[in-house]
Amino acid sequence: MDVERKNAGGRAEAWGDITPDAARRLVSAAVHAFAERGYHATTTRDIAGRAGMSPAALYIHYKTKEELLYQISKVGHRLALDILEGARDGEGTPAERLATAVRGFVRWHAEHHMTARVVQYELGALGEEHHAEVIAMRRATDAAVRSIIEDGVRTGAFDVPDVRGTTVAVLSLCIDVARWFNARGRSTPDEVGDLYAGLVLRMVGADVAGS
Amino acid sequence: MDVERKNAGGRAEAWGDITPDAARRLVSAAVHAFAERGYHATTTRDIAGRAGMSPAALYIHYKTKEELLYQISKVGHRLALDILEGARDGEGTPAERLATAVRGFVRWHAEHHMTARVVQYELGALGEEHHAEVIAMRRATDAAVRSIIEDGVRTGAFDVPDVRGTTVAVLSLCIDVARWFNARGRSTPDEVGDLYAGLVLRMVGADVAGS
Numbered sequence: 001m002d003v004e005r006k007n008a009g010g011r012a013e014a015w016g017d018i019t020p021d022a023a024r025r026l027v028s029a030a031v032h033a034f035a036e037r038g039y040h041a042t043t044t045r046d047i048a049g050r051a052g053m054s055p056a057a058l059y060i061h062y063k064t065k066e067e068l069l070y071q072i073s074k075v076g077h078r079l080a081l082d083i084l085e086g087a088r089d090g091e092g093t094p095a096e097r098l099a100t101a102v103r104g105f106v107r108w109h110a111e112h113h114m115t116a117r118v119v120q121y122e123l124g125a126l127g128e129e130h131h132a133e134v135i136a137m138r139r140a141t142d143a144a145v146r147s148i149i150e151d152g153v154r155t156g157a158f159d160v161p162d163v164r165g166t167t168v169a170v171l172s173l174c175i176d177v178a179r180w181f182n183a184r185g186r187s188t189p190d191e192v193g194d195l196y197a198g199l200v201l202r203m204v205g206a207d208v209a210g211s
Numbered sequence: 212m213d214v215e216r217k218n219a220g221g222r223a224e225a226w227g228d229i230t231p232d233a234a235r236r237l238v239s240a241a242v243h244a245f246a247e248r249g250y251h252a253t254t255t256r257d258i259a260g261r262a263g264m265s266p267a268a269l270y271i272h273y274k275t276k277e278e279l280l281y282q283i284s285k286v287g288h289r290l291a292l293d294i295l296e297g298a299r300d301g302e303g304t305p306a307e308r309l310a311t312a313v314r315g316f317v318r319w320h321a322e323h324h325m326t327a328r329v330v331q332y333e334l335g336a337l338g339e340e341h342h343a344e345v346i347a348m349r350r351a352t353d354a355a356v357r358s359i360i361e362d363g364v365r366t367g368a369f370d371v372p373d374v375r376g377t378t379v380a381v382l383s384l385c386i387d388v389a390r391w392f393n394a395r396g397r398s399t400p401d402e403v404g405d406l407y408a409g410l411v412l413r414m415v416g417a418d419v420a421g422s
Contacts, residue, residue: 038249120390121332165398165406168391169384176387179331180379187376195376202413 014079014112018071023061025051027075030068035114039069039122069122070130076119077137080108084144094152095206101148102174102200103193109177110189116178145170149204159205170200225290225323229282234272236262238286241279246325250280250333280333281341287330288348291319295355305363306417312359313385313411314404320388321400327389356381360415370416381411 018024029050033042044065048058062068087101109116126134146167152158160166177192187195229235240261244253255276259269273279298312320327337345357378363369371377388403398406 037251040248040252041250117332121328161409162406165403166410169407169410172387172391173380173384176383176390179387180383192376195373196380198372199377199380199414202416203410205413 014075014115018075022051022053022057026053026058026061027068027071030065031072031115031118034069034072034118034122039065039118039125044068066125066127066130069118069125070127070134072115073119073123073126073130073134074137076112076115077134077141079112080105081137081141081144083108084141088144088147094148094155094157095201098145098148098152098200098204098206099197101145102170102197103190105171105174106177106193106196107189109175110181110192113178113181113183116175120175120178142167142171152204152206157206166203170203173200225286225326229286233262233264233268237264237269237272238279238282241276242283242326242329245280245283245329245333250276250329250336255279277336277338277341280329280336281338281345283326284330284334284337284341284345285348287323287326288345288352290323291316292348292352292355294319295352299355299358305359305366305368306412309356309359309363309415309417310408310412312356313381313408314401316382316385317388317404317407318400320386321392321403324389324392324394327386331386331389353378353382363415363417368417377414381414384411 015024015027018027026047030042030047033046033050037046042065044058044062045055047065047068048055051058062071083104084101087097087104090097090100092100123131123134146163149158149160149163149167149170153160153163174196177196181189181192226235226238229238237258241253241258244257244261248257253276255269255273256266258276258279259266262269273282294315295312298308298315301308301311303311334342334345357374360369360371360374360378360381364371364374385407388407392400392403
């Protein structure tokens with residue numbers, strides 16, 4: 001899977017598709033600045049400085065600070081959505097596909113925790129149109145996971161009294177990895193992914209009903 | 212339980228113990244300002260203005276912006292810790308006490324989601340000593356939940372291969388309610404608490420092993 005290969009390369013690779021190089025450097029600088037001081041406390045001058053560029057050079061690529069946040073949010077949501085839709089449409093039983101979804105989603109939030117925090121915590125700073133676009137991607141994210149859970153309920157592999165609420169809980173558990181994950185901590189992204197895949201299968205009753 | 216009664220009154224009550232009234236108003240204004248624009252983008256002048264006070268009047272109660280953040284963080288962590296230690300030390304089986312802990316902790320993060328976001332996302336802005344004090348409270352929070360899970364493993368009521376990782380996951384699931392909870396949304400804090408208590412009992416294998 002293309003997304004997997006890209007993620008395996010580490011955080012910087014998240015922006016691999018953004019060209020030219022100057023734009024990519026600006027996005028990376030913006031992520032660091034927003035994560036450190038927050039969106040509202042960051043100026044385009046701060047971002048240009050971090051990228052080793054002049055404010056005028058930044059302006060060639062991004063007209064406003066909000067455009068940078070939008071770019072970060074769009075790319076971040078797109079990569080996360082690719083992981084979940086890939087799992088939904090992949091081979092295997094509902095339990096196998098849910099485990100694949102959780103492993104990939106957790107790994108993304110652990111490896112890219114700085115980007116993920118900006119994406120999650122600064123959502124309210126997006127302009128109206130951009131906000132609406134990102135909300136639509138978030139609905140698709142939710143729908144991908146819900147669809148796997150519904151498949152499992154339909155085949156009898158899962159026992160889930162509240163599919164909507166459980167979907168929210170599964171996504172929330174994975175997303176919050178970005179808040180607490182520490183690259184110098186005891187667990188690797190893959191170890192957290194494996195643990196969480198097991199916990200989520202228990203949440204949907206896959207252990208009880210057999211899958 | 213005293214904390215429960217206090218929380219049942221809604222968000223403003225979280226600061227009920229802070230006196231005099233002016234200090235309480237300043238803390239409440241700071242929470243709103245930090246939640247809206249972030250800690251670093253907020254000035255003490257902004258906070259005083261929101262509280263209907265002059266910067267000089269603010270200075271009587273809090274010498275710096277960081278002192279306000281520390282006050283918010285300390286009170287927030289203390290209330291959350293009281294809920295979890297109350298559940299740990301309460302009556303009942305490990306499953307009952309874990310369910311009580313999750314219900315209370317979720318309800319706190321739903322009802323006080325604005326405070327909880329500030330507490331969680333601005334942790335890095337605390338001064339060194341204050342940061343160390345808050346980290347100690349977070350370790351106690353973790354220890355309270357871990358202790359209930361260990362009790363359940365000991366009695367055979369729970370089946371938990373990774374107690375440390377599962378404790379992190381349980382707390383994380385509850386804390387992230389503060390990010391997504393919407394007071395105008397479909398679920399009340401109590402409904403989310405009930406759903407999550409059930410999901411967490413599944414995570415610790417209480418359904419399988421019998422409790």
